[in-house]
Amino acid sequence: MAGSRTYRTKAIVLDKTKLKETDLILTLVAESGRQIRAVAKGARKPGGRLAARCELCCEVDLLLAHGRNLDVVSQADLIAAPLGASPSYELLTAGSAVAEVASRCTFEDADDPFVFPITSAVLEWIASVDSAHLDLLVAAYIFKLLSHVGYRPDYTGCVACGDEAPTYFSAQAGGVLCASCASNIAGAEELDPVTLSWLSALIALRFSELAAAQIDSFTASHLLALAHLWAATHLDCRLRALEFMLGC
The missing domain is CATH 2.40.50.140 (Nucleic acid-binding proteins)
Structure with missing residues (x-):
């Protein structure tokens, strides 16, 4: 009315x-x-x-x-109530991290119909996976949501020179780098080919596909750390729930 x-x-x-x-x-x-x-x-x-x-x-x-x-x-x-009546400490921490990123990517004076369904979907999925996939899905959510709001990493080649065989990642530079260009970027991190392929998969694959994928705990935790770095850099804020999740 x-x-x-x-x-x-x-x-x-x-x-x-x-x-x-x-x-x-x-x-x-x-x-x-x-x-x-x-x-x-x-x-x-x-x-x-x-x-x-x-x-x-x-x-x-x-x-x-x-x-x-x-x-x-x-x-x-x-x-x-996707986290359940009595969520585990690990699940509550992951839910807090998702909520924190969502709150940083939404505004009182702007509609964005993409945010609600993707947030609802990831909260539903994280309640049914093991700890490695918990890290994987939260990392995927961060990269998917930030890509949507304008901070999409470039994985097609070195962001500085276009080299098609990049081996480094830099949130500051905006994506992946070759070894030569990475030497001039503070904080650029060398990554193995498996991790580099996972970075692309986090955006390309659905939550259901990621939840069914085979991944070890170390790789999943590393991807979450990269997602945290990407979000903290481009949202220009401290993400305490994510820091806490990574420290668990």
């Missing part, structure tokens, strides 16, 4: 911040891809109806009221 103070949307909970004694400020990504910050009043009360429906990474159907600075949650119905 035109001019209505309320509106309904599906959203994923990306972050929660305590407000006063019993309230929460929720950071959400709506189905449209727009970021929403809203107050959930009484969400921290023991036994409160909103508490279980506003957990990190939950997908919810919300009725929101427009506010002067923050919107207000009037109603919340749980659609999905």
